[in-house]
Amino acid sequence: MSTMNVVQPTTRPETAVTGATLSPQEALASLRVLVCIAQANGNIAPDERAALESALSELQLPSGVTVKSLLEEKVDFEAQMRLFTTPESRDLLYQSALGFARSPQMEANKLLDRLRSGLQIGEERASLAKRIIGEAKDTLLPSNIQASNDPALRASEVKSDTVKYSVLSGVLGSFPVPGVAIATDLAVVAVQVKLVRDIGQRWGHKVDKQAAVSLMGGLGLGTGARIAVSNLAELFPVWGSAVGATASFASTYALGKVADKYFEGGMQTDLAELKSEFQNARTEGQQVYIGQKEQIEARGVQHEAALKSLNAELTAGKLNQREYTGRIEQLA
Numbered sequence: 540m541s542t543m544n545v546v547q548p549t550t551r552p553e554t555a556v557t558g559a560t561l562s563p564q565e566a567l568a569s570l571r572v573l574v575c576i577a578q579a580n581g582n583i584a585p586d587e588r589a590a591l592e593s594a595l596s597e598l599q600l601p602s603g604v605t606v607k608s609l610l611e612e613k614v615d616f617e618a619q620m621r622l623f624t625t626p627e628s629r630d631l632l633y634q635s636a637l638g639f640a641r642s643p644q645m646e647a648n649k650l651l652d653r654l655r656s657g658l659q660i661g662e663e664r665a666s667l668a669k670r671i672i673g674e675a676k677d678t679l680l681p682s683n684i685q686a687s688n689d690p691a692l693r694a695s696e697v698k699s700d701t702v703k704y705s706v707l708s709g710v711l712g713s714f715p716v717p718g719v720a721i722a723t724d725l726a727v728v729a730v731q732v733k734l735v736r737d738i739g740q741r742w743g744h745k746v747d748k749q750a751a752v753s754l755m756g757g758l759g760l761g762t763g764a765r766i767a768v769s770n771l772a773e774l775f776p777v778w779g780s781a782v783g784a785t786a787s788f789a790s791t792y793a794l795g796k797v798a799d800k801y802f803e804g805g806m807q808t809d810l811a812e813l814k815s816e817f818q819n820a821r822t823e824g825q826q827v828y829i830g831q832k833e834q835i836e837a838r839g840v841q842h843e844a845a846l847k848s849l850n851a852e853l854t855a856g857k858l859n860q861r862e863y864t865g866r867i868e869q870l871a
Contacts (some may be wrong), residue, residue: 563627567601568619568773569632572654573639573764574609575616581648593759594768596788611758619762620657629658631771634668634721638765667719667854674860675725680868681735686743693741700741701795702831704734705788707871709828709835710789710842716850720862721770727787728761729864730871733797734791740804753799757810758817760790784835785828792824793817817857842870 561569577583577591611634623629636654655665669751687693709729716722718794723842732751739746757759769786797817801808849866852858858866 547842549681558560563601565622565628566771567604568622569611569635570595570609570768571614571619572597572616572632572636573767574637575611575619576640576650577610577764578652579613583856587764590756590762591704591763591768594762594764597744598768614793616653617657618711620654629660629663630668630718631720632688633658633660633665634672634719635767636771637668637672638721638724639763659774666722667856670856671719671722671725671853671860675853675864678725678729678861678864680729680733680836680865682746683731684737684740687741696741697738697795697799700734700737700777701792701799703871704730705792705824705833706825706835706838707867708791709784709788710839710846710870711829711867713784713835713839714839714843714846716853719854721766722850722853722863724766724770725860726864726867727791728755728766730868731755731760731791731794734795735869738795738798739806742799743801744806750806754798755794758794758797760794784832788828788831788835789824791822792827796820796823838870845870 566839571716573591574583577587579856583591589609589730592606595609598607600606623632628865633654636651654660684794687696711723711727711730732748735754736746736748737749739751752761794817797813797820800816801813846867849863853860853863
């Protein structure tokens with residue numbers, strides 16, 4: 540298994556505020572819990588397995604553990620839960636499990652109920668996480684872009700859109716919400732959906748949410764597995780180099796490049812070819828991040844007060860996830 544060689548993102552104060560750190564044992568246990576939920580009906584569905592493989596392949600797993608062995612392991616669910624000893628780590632695991640099972644089947648629901656009980660997640664915290672994740676399903680940022688018949692102008696606009704939203708994604712990747720870190724991961728997904736729709740409209744295509752989500756899902760983005768793994772990993776030192784600002788920037792940058800090619804080809808490009816293009820573009824995006832790193836850090840400092848305020852309003856219920864994401868998008 541290969542791992543990503545990326546630049547370690549700058550740790551922002553908010554990461555420390557959550558108090559969320561895991562031992563290697565706890566970190567691995569969090570992944571095993573996700574696998575248990577995926578196996579709730581006996582076998583992991585092919586599409587869910589592909590999404591998990593894509594998300595897990597970017598993590599540097601402990602020696603002797605592979606993605607294949609992890610997905611095929613028979614896990615003692617109760618034993619894994621007992622490994623989480625702090626309220627912060629329990630909260631984070633529960634949020635990630637909810638994000639992973641955004642459309643859970645009955646057996647998965649039973650596991651989520653057991654997880655909540657075993658982790659001693661109170662009604663208030665559970666309701667907050669469920670509200671944010673539930674609202675994210677209906678979040679769709681407006682996209683009203685006029686098609687351009689000028690190739691040079693269109694290329695310039697697509698590049699500008701891609702860099703703009705990659706920088707915003709990078710800022711969000713280094714600025715998790717204290718207590719509900721999954722909110723920023725969901726915001727990144729909404730920003731990426733908007734990027735796909737904007738680029739499609741610049742090529743003269745009408746792109747609804749489902750079409751954008753389908754393209755992203757084919758590339759391993761925006762899935763419950765990706766959201767859950769990212770939420771778990773970005774706050775933990777053992778995996779920090781593979782997630783956070785760098786990964787958020789690079790994946791959004793690669794998505795913009797691939798979406799441009801996809802719409803240029805009239806939405807007929809083979810998915811296997813797009814996956815290969817995406818991997819290459821993400822590697823390129825990691826290098827571009829190096830050049831944009833100071834700008835991203837400066838933008839994070841510039842928007843720190845606004846983000847803190849939005850985070851407080853979200854957790855207090857003064858904003859829903861759609862309103863929260865809309866306000867964040869205005870910072871791009």
